[in-house]
Amino acid sequence: LRELLAEDRRAEALTLFMRQVGIPEEAIAGMRQSPHWQNGLALAPTLAYDAALMGDGSLPTDRLARIRVPALVLAGSRSPAFLRQAAARVAEAIPGGRQDILDGQDHNVASEVIAPVVARFTGG
Numbered sequence: 001l002r003e004l005l006a007e008d009r010r011a012e013a014l015t016l017f018m019r020q021v022g023i024p025e026e027a028i029a030g031m032r033q034s035p036h037w038q039n040g041l042a043l044a045p046t047l048a049y050d051a052a053l054m055g056d057g058s059l060p061t062d063r064l065a066r067i068r069v070p071a072l073v074l075a076g077s078r079s080p081a082f083l084r085q086a087a088a089r090v091a092e093a094i095p096g097g098r099q100d101i102l103d104g105q106d107h108n109v110a111s112e113v114i115a116p117v118v119a120r121f122t123g124g
Helices: 002-006 010-020 025-033 037-054 081-093 111-122
Strands: 072-076 098-102
Touching: 002 010, 002 037, 010 025, 010 037, 025 037, 072 081, 072 111, 081 098, 098 111
Parallel strands: 072 098
Antiparallel strands: none
């Protein structure tokens, strides 16, 4: 990923990153046809930061277990299964963590859907 980004091969870097996080090939092909693909290419240099944070892809349960504040972990019902599963695992790892599934939403949650959920969780 770093090599591709250093060579400004953004499309290849974006595709590699998507594969690494488990997005199926057919979904990647569809994304390439989407008008949003150009946005992804523009943001591709930031993938290095995402990759650094993700490390080896394992869940940092030891760090999550140290969270001592109420935590709500959200996922969209139309998000890929691996994202919904990751949200559930994060919520389980946080003491008192809670997961909620936002019906009809994917990874790009509509603000009018997420705002009332967060407001309820935070008490207003």
